[in-house]
Amino acid sequence: MTSTKGLEGVVATQSSISSIIDDQLTYVGYKIDDLAENSSFEEVVYLLWNQKLPNKSELDTFKAELAANMELPGAIIDHLRSYDLSTVHPMAGVRTAVSLLGLYDDQADVMEEQANKQKALRIQAKVSAVVTAFARIRQGKDPVKPKKDYGYAKNFLYMLNGEDPKDIEVEAINKALVLHADHELNASTFTARVCVATLSDIYSGVTAAIGALKGPLHGGANERVMEMLTDIGEIENAIPYIDEKFKNKEKIMGMGHRVYENGDPRAKHLRRMSKELSKVIREDKWYNMSVKIEDYIKEQKGLPANVDFYSASVYHSLGIDHDLFTPLFTVSRMSGWLAHILEQYNNNRLIRPRAEYVGPKTQKYIKMEDRK
Structure with missing residues (x-):
């Protein structure tokens, strides 16, 4: 049994969500170039979760559901206000607030497929509001409620700045969200799948993933x-x-x-x-x-x-604070994490690899009085 450092080159699972073949990234078989130039982020999220692009009716419904679930519970905002914002890194704040969302979801531990899909929608909607609320509260401002007739990218910028964004700004955020949505079995996605493979809840899975993304060799x-x-x-x-x-x-x-x-x-x-x-x-x-x-x-x-x-x-x-770059990455990659979590639940096996032992062997136990 021989190890591979960093699991480089190891194929750990099968997935139908995204692929990297011959330097080409695809989501469910669609080239990233086509999606980046033509799709809204909501289309991409729907694609990752449902393995197909939505028709107009499906997309309209999905966008409306996301917008309707974007507002945060008051307790989450109160929690964000309790942080010592002079010392808390935004990723630590977002990680904790997303975990806390699970305490206000009465379906958090319900493991039926439909319940998990509805939780995924609520998490994807609210993570945008968590990041923007954190940013505004530390500036001494009140969080801004989303507008139900705005798309996801436009709402992010509106909730962040409290004013309507320019079209080019919306285009830039939408493109960034699409490009960062999923990336095969990256470190944070693998973390999410390992976590929920134990049949832990979806909030635990995304919280673990945020912890992995926080590192400077990944999302930072x-x-x-x-x-x-x-x-x-x-x-x-x-x-x-x-x-x-x-x-x-x-x-x-x-x-x-x-x-x-x-x-x-x-x-x-x-x-x-x-x-x-x-x-x-x-x-x-x-x-x-x-x-x-x-x-x-x-x-x-x-x-x-x-x-x-x-x-x-x-x-x-776009005027975004530098330490909010990784939280914005979180907003996008949440869609991929949730897709992989749902896929893991649907065909689950506990992820339990082995380690190649390289420590000392056949040591003899020495009684306390004989140890030097």
Whole structure:
């Protein structure tokens, strides 16, 4: 029995939700390029959960149900107000608040298929409100209630800022939500499936997944990208900064990806949005700096940008606080986690791998009085 570090190359389950084959990402067989350019986030969520794109009637109903379930219980808002917002990282706050939602759901431990689908809908609706409420409360503002006639992306920006967003801003958030919705058996998705494979409840599964996404090697990468761009400051500093990283053998966030050999197919869509948005806010240095860094690292190390690299400048251009980048990732990836949780429940087997033991063998027990 031989281990594989990081489970790299290990096929742990079968799934019909998303695939990465020959550097092409698909959701239920649909290419990510087609979905990113044509679909609303709600269409993609419906696709992931139901294995088919909705017709107009199905989509209208689904969008209405999401909007109707978006408002948070007052107890959750009171809980968010109780945080010491000077020390709490948003991902820790979101993780705890999402877990707390389960205490206010009288169906939390009902395991029938229809009950789980309804819980999935409520969780997907409310996670957007959790993130935006956290952001506003720490600014000393009241949470904003969603509008039932707004789509998911538009409602996110409306609840975050308290004003109607521009069309290009809605387009950018919708595209980001679509691109981040699922990504095969990534670390947080695997965590969710391991958790619910014990037949734990759906709230436990998504809370465990949020904990995994919080790490800088997973969901936290785009926040670190923006920290890097801010440290660089001006475009003429970019190459010397990267050379110093190379010299010190430091990891550069947002570059390369374990499962793509020739580049992340999602990155180009956010690269285009970064270019457009940086022009809108008249701060194109963030886009230009990103392009210069990507081109240089590709030339020097053969590593192209991944989706996190350009999402950083997109979110910055939208005025989103840098430490909210990963919570926004959570809002999107929640759809994929829930799809995988539902799939796991429908064909469950406890996930219990083995470990290759490398510790000492055949040691002899020594009585206390004889130990040195």
